[in-house]
Amino acid sequence: SQQGEEDPQALSIQEGENATMNCSYKTSINNLQWYRQNSGRGLVHLILIRSNEREKHSGRLRVTLDTSKKSSSLLITASRAADTASYFCATASGNTGKLIFGQGTTLQVKP
């Protein structure tokens, strides 16, 4: 089952611009995580936000979480060509540690 819906599916911006990706989910969660995937590679964990947190920063990344709307956003500031990748949100619920992933947003940053 796919918990998350991500928006937009694809995003193309110029280097230096900000990129915003959104994720919506359906059930209550323990935390929400964002991952990055370069083409043909494994996923890399970027940032985790707990259900009782509203905003979190890590370097050029800013994540917000609105549990009342069951949605999250990932902002990448001052984007670089190296940020070109697919970005996935994933939600964790219950005690199994299972993550349910969204469909992903493909980001292209043009130099």
Added chain:
Amino acid sequence: DGGITQSPKYLFRKEGQNVTLSCEQNLNHDAMYWYRQDPGQGLRLIYYSQIVNDFQKGDIAEGYSVSREKKESFPLTVTSAQKNPTAFYLCASKKEGARDYGYTFGSGTRLTVV
């Protein structure tokens, strides 16, 4: 360096064959997971294991089997019962009980039916 190793990177399967994908981690993580990714799609959970000698079905377990005889290893067998096995397979691990930690992923195995 600690991490997860998946092998092989590319695998070709003939119709009716069983194939086994390897996943080994040296992170001392308790929990391990197998996901399948189809082109342009998100990840779907096949099987997961929270402790040695125990594993649970995920959302798309039909046609797959796993074992967890050692903490470090969680191999996935794609059986002939899996009718559409061509996909990118990703293995991940996490320290059990660490609810606020992310997964560590391997680099994936791309399986193609020929």
